[in-house]
Structure formats: structure tokens, C-alpha cells
Amino acid sequence: MTVSELERATEPDAARIRARQEAFWETRFVDLMAVADEHARAETVAQLQELVDLANRLAATPTVQTNGGLVVEGDMTIRAEGGSMAGGVIHGGIHLANPPMAGQS
Incomplete structure (x- = not known):
């Protein structure tokens, strides 16, 4: 599931998709913490x-x-x-040259 897919979803589909993703990630984090030692858990929490x-x-x-x-x-x-x-944003080309001297064209 990508953000663009979620943005294109209409309610109540978007709410259902968000709930499914939340459950998926919650399960992954619970599983991760269950196998991690105390140091790894503290590092993961941080x-x-x-x-x-x-x-x-x-x-x-x-x-x-x-x-x-x-x-x-x-x-x-x-x-x-x-x-x-x-310049912060430049669209097009830049040409730097010395300005013409007085009387030159």
C-alpha cells in the first residue's frame, strides 16, 4: 500500500485500509519486541x-x-x-558577459 493508493481511496475504503495497515504494523512491532533483548528493545524504542x-x-x-x-x-x-x-530557481539559460562600453553597441 502506497500513500498515493491511500489518497485515491474513497471513504470508507480509506478508513478500512488505514485500519488494516495499523494492525499489520502493530503486529510487526509486537513480534520484533518479543524476540529482542532488553538492549535491543531500548534502542528500538528510542x-x-x-x-x-x-x-x-x-x-x-x-x-x-x-x-x-x-x-x-x-x-x-x-x-x-x-x-x-x-538564483534559487532559474528557468531558461543564463548568459553572463561584460556590458558594452559607452558608444559601443
């Missing part, structure tokens, strides 16, 4: 907590979907130095 924390942070972060755009979380600096060119 890793799962990191995963939950990451999922919560990502869920709380607004996302923007663009076609060829740029999405930044936090600070971003774009600089051009020494006759160079910089």
Missing part, C-alpha cells in the same frame, strides 16, 4: 520515538507544492560574487 518526533515535526510544517519552485524551511542565503550569477 529509534521509533525519533521517527514519531520527525513525523510530528513534518506534519506541523506547512509545505508548498510548486512546479519547478523552491521550498525552504528556515533561513536561506543566495549570493553572487565576482561577476557570477546566483
Whole structure:
């Protein structure tokens, strides 16, 4: 089951699919913990907590979907130095040349 399949599903199919996936993963984690020693269980719990924390942070972060755009979380600096060119998103070609001198065309 992929996210796109779940997104295409209509209710109540989506609820049924989510419930089946939750049961599947719960069983896997219970089985994993049943065979793990104390150290492995503690490590697994810590890793799962990191995963939950990451999922919560990502869920709380607004996302923007663009076609060829740029999405930044936090600070971003774009600089051009020494006759160079910089840009977050560039569509098309770039041509850098010295400007013509006065009186030249």
C-alpha cells in the first residue's frame, strides 16, 4: 500500500485500509519486541520515538507544492560574487558577459 493508493481511496475504503495497515504494523512491532533483548528493545524504542518526533515535526510544517519552485524551511542565503550569477530557481539559460562600453553597441 502506497500513500498515493491511500489518497485515491474513497471513504470508507480509506478508513478500512488505514485500519488494516495499523494492525499489520502493530503486529510487526509486537513480534520484533518479543524476540529482542532488553538492549535491543531500548534502542528500538528510542529509534521509533525519533521517527514519531520527525513525523510530528513534518506534519506541523506547512509545505508548498510548486512546479519547478523552491521550498525552504528556515533561513536561506543566495549570493553572487565576482561577476557570477546566483538564483534559487532559474528557468531558461543564463548568459553572463561584460556590458558594452559607452558608444559601443
